[in-house]
Amino acid sequence: MLQSIEDWFSQYNIQMSQLTQLAEALGLIVLIAVIIHLVLHRGVVSWLKRRADKSQAIWHHALFSGNLFSRIALLIQGIVIGIQANLWLSQDSAVREVLLTLVNLWVVMYTLLTLYSLLSVLETLLGRTQVGRNLPLRGIIQSIKIVLFVIAALMFTSILIGKSPVILLSGLGAMTAVIMLVFKDPILGLVAGIQLSANKMLSVGDWLEMPKYGADGDVIDISLTTVKVQNWDKTITTIPSYALISDSFKNWKGMTESGGRRIKRHVLIDATSVHFLSKEEINHLNRAQLLEPYIKHKVKEITDYNAQHHVDESCCINGRRLTNLGSFRAYLERYLRAHPEIRKDMTLMVRQLAPSHDGISMEIYCFTNTTAWVEYERIQADIFDHLYAVMSEFDLRVAQAPTGSDFRHWHQEKAQTSTLAKVSNG
The missing domain is CATH 2.30.30.60 (SH3 type barrels.)
Incomplete structure (x- = not known):
């Protein structure tokens, strides 16, 4: 049986001794590769992973998040197999050439994957720093990965066809237009990312x-x-x-960094409710603690002005007088300045906008001392709750379209007027 096998191999000029040496060499290569695999993966990598799990340092966990050490171990295995192939196999062996080709492809692939893992670790660690948060890290890392992939693809192709990568690069210039078309979005994205980062x-x-x-x-x-x-x-x-x-x-971002969020909202006031304040209304508003200094100052100022100009106060349109709308605006401004959740170091005013057919627009313009959405809405709502509640103290009315309740009230008044008219005529 053994003799017949030797005769069959002899027909192809293959000696049995050569096959025995080749089998011994390949067995030795596989044995050493398995031992190195067990030592690296079951020993070194597992030990490092246990140490990282016990550590509280973020970078320890980041190193194992992308299989960095496992890929380095596989890269080392490929290099060791290549070294063994050169040591144990003869120079003119076809098996050696095939094995070295596979090893070269293995090394290129796991070098690429190792660099990918290293870039992912770098992205994770830099993303936790202030500098990293201000940079388009993901775009930069992806750009580097694309460049590495192109280089690895060239190396892969050159190994398979047995040509130098320089020859492939020389022919790559003719494909520039195709490459620009294929990678149009990544190129535009990279340029945009650089501009976004540079200009913050x-x-x-x-x-x-x-x-x-x-x-x-x-x-x-x-x-x-x-x-x-x-x-x-x-x-x-x-x-x-x-x-x-x-x-x-x-x-x-500017609003968040400033620590204040703007309130810019107006309320529409019925123009027919605006009038000059009577002495009784002035005395009533003078009891408001926030408004008292303003009322006293304005009353003195107006009294002195009217006296200096000999104003005939029997006619209300002569001279200067306080209005309920102006006093209301002054009260709102003092109310905002006294509010504990309104920024005093930022713009704060209550202004009257151009009137429209809907009414007179009174706008509040100020900044809260928080940028949190929920708190901001609460502060704004509290301010306008108070605004609507105190309007009646100034004898002002909110301008709004008639509702069903208004129409029913008018209908009832019209019915009562009609009934009284019939009674009086009867």
Whole structure:
């Protein structure tokens, strides 16, 4: 049986002794590879992972999040197999050439994967720093990965065809137009990311508002080609990175960093309720603690002015007089300045806007001492609750369209008037 096998191999000029040496060499290579695999993966990598699990340092956990050490171990295994192939196999062996080709491909692939893991660790660690948060890390890392992938693809191809990578690079110039077309979005995204970073226009965590794309919320990710925004209703909007350069958007980062959020809301006042204050109304408003200094000062100022100009006060349109609308505006300004949750070091005013057919618009313009949404809405609501409640003290009315209750009231008054008219005529 053994003799017949030797005769069959002899027909192809293959000696049995050569096969025996080849089998011994391959067995030795496999044995050493298995031993190294067990030592590295079951020994070194497992020991390092246990140490990292016990550690509280963030960078320890980041190193194992992307299989960095496992890929390094596999890379070392490939290098060791290549060294063994050169040691144990003859130079003219076809098996050696095939094995070295596979080893070279293995080394290129796991070098690429190791660099990918290293970049992911770098992104994780830098993302926790202030500098990293101000940079489009995801886009930069993805750009580097694309460059590494292109280099690895060239190396892969050159190994398979047995040609130098320089020859492939020389022919790559003719494909520049195709490459530009294929990688158009990544290139535009990379340029946009650099501009966003250099000009400090946007970073992860910023509140972005871009109505064109329906985005209104926090930026959760800036990648090479897209920016992800988590809207306030928890939906995710994806925006092309280059759109942030070509189109306009609003970044609320300045508001957050200032520590104050603007209240800019108006109330419409019925113009027919505006009038001069009588002495009784002045005395009534003079009892308001916030308004008392203003009333006393204005009464003295107006009295002195009218006396100096010999104003005939028998006619109310002569001289100067206090109005309920002006006193209301002065009260609101003092109320805001006394409010503990309103910033006094930022713009604060109560102003009268241009009137319209809906009424006279009185606007409150100030800043809260918090940027938290819920607290901001509570403060704003409290201010306007108080505003609506005190309007009646100034004999002012809110301007609003007639409601069903108003129409019923008018109908009842009309019916009562008609009944009285019939009684009087009867």
